[in-house]
Amino acid sequence: MPKKFAFTICSINYLAQARVLSNSLKKTNPDYDFVIGLCDKIEGSGVDISKLEGLNLLEVHNIGIEAFDEMCDRYDITELNTAVKPFYINYFFKEYEDIHSVIYFDPDIEIFEPLTGIEEGLASHNIVLTPHFYTPIFDEKSRTEQQMFVNGIYNLGFLAVSRSVETQKFLDWWMYKLRKECYMDIQNGMFVDQLYCNMVPLYYEGVKIDKYPGYNIAYWNLHERQFTLSGGKYLVNGQPLVFFHYSGINFTDPDNISRWQDRFDLNNRPELRPLYENYRKQIADAENAYLKTIRCFYLKPVPVLPKKSLLKRALTSVTYRIYNFFEKLPV
Numbered sequence: 511m512p513k514k515f516a517f518t519i520c521s522i523n524y525l526a527q528a529r530v531l532s533n534s535l536k537k538t539n540p541d542y543d544f545v546i547g548l549c550d551k552i553e554g555s556g557v558d559i560s561k562l563e564g565l566n567l568l569e570v571h572n573i574g575i576e577a578f579d580e581m582c583d584r585y586d587i588t589e590l591n592t593a594v595k596p597f598y599i600n601y602f603f604k605e606y607e608d609i610h611s612v613i614y615f616d617p618d619i620e621i622f623e624p625l626t627g628i629e630e631g632l633a634s635h636n637i638v639l640t641p642h643f644y645t646p647i648f649d650e651k652s653r654t655e656q657q658m659f660v661n662g663i664y665n666l667g668f669l670a671v672s673r674s675v676e677t678q679k680f681l682d683w684w685m686y687k688l689r690k691e692c693y694m695d696i697q698n699g700m701f702v703d704q705l706y707c708n709m710v711p712l713y714y715e716g717v718k719i720d721k722y723p724g725y726n727i728a729y730w731n732l733h734e735r736q737f738t739l740s741g742g743k744y745l746v747n748g749q750p751l752v753f754f755h756y757s758g759i760n761f762t763d764p765d766n767i768s769r770w771q772d773r774f775d776l777n778n779r780p781e782l783r784p785l786y787e788n789y790r791k792q793i794a795d796a797e798n799a800y801l802k803t804i805r806c807f808y809l810k811p812v813p814v815l816p817k818k819s820l821l822k823r824a825l826t827s828v829t830y831r832i833y834n835f836f837e838k839l840p841v
Contacts, residue, residue, distance in 0.1 A: 514542045514543065514611075515544075515611065516543075517546070519547040519614075524801075526798035527618045529564075529565060530620060531618075534622070538622060538623055547568055557804050561797050588702065590692075596685045596703075599614070603673055611629075611632045611672040613670045620792075623724070627722055628725075633672075635718040636715065637669075637670070637671050637680060637710060638717075638718045639707060640726040641663055642658055642665050644731075661701055661730075662705045667728075679714060680714050727746060727751070728757045729774060732774050737751075764790075
């Protein structure tokens with residue numbers, strides 16, 4: 511019988527989120543194997559190993575990425591965490607013959623129901639993507655449609671793929687692009703791993719764009735998702751909530767939904783308050799206060815700028831003052 515398989519990727523400082531995701535998957539989908547791809551090194555991190563108990567960790571240096579050291583030199587930690595995604599999927603397919611499909615979730619996701627609909631989609635498709643949203647926005651609050659253009663049509667906090675020749679073509683192309691071009695560089699058409707997937711429905715066959723309202727809910731689609739409670743469970747537009755994505759959550763602000771936008775908070779979406787309060791408690795219970803202090807092995811040191819001499823500081827100050835004076839003249 512094919513193994514049901516899902517994974518996430520994070521560094522040690524995000525393991526509280528990954529644990530909550532893992533627990534929610536085990537609770538709702540106990541037949542799934544779950545792996546945390548660790549974009550970090552445990553050895554030398556100083557982390558209390560007891561805090562990692564019960565987590566199925568696979569460190570990224572152990573999956574055989576060719577020229578991985580060059581990727582580490584090339585990317586910052588956010589870019590690196592996203593760049594290794596197709597390499598992990600490729601590794602799982604090659605390493606485990608009984609895996610017929612792989613589902614990826616960002617670590618800041620919580621699962622509430624069985625993944626039956628996704629499994630059904632994978633039975634007849636090679637790739638399953640979820641769009642950020644699929645109905646128009648009629649206000650000028652952040653984030654606008656124009657602002658979301660730079661993030662891409664699909665949110666790659668979720669991705670599901672089935673084992674096939676077509677999927678392997680997709681992975682080969684995506685690995686090729688992300689090996690050298692996974693920058694957070696919007697001016698040059700790059701938003702880490704995500705913008706490339708705008709092309710996936712055009713390049714590859716058997717791609718499902720899944721608009722089920724209970725998938726991948728986050729700040730970017732709350733304008734089109736209405737929540738109600740029925741029998742102690744959340745419904746979204748009348749359908750069961752399957753997984754929620756707490757992207758950009760600010761743990762120090764109890765009213766915050768996401769720091770990346772100003773359209774919604776828990777005052778104008780009070781029906782979400784119990785959801786967020788429960789998630790915040792789970793994250794705290796999962797040792798977030800401790801784990802977030804662990805420095806990632808692949809985090810680049812902050813460059814120390816050379817100190818200016820007294821003469822340079824004086825000249826810089828004088829030049830600025832002269833420039834500022836003439837800038838203010840009414841000419």
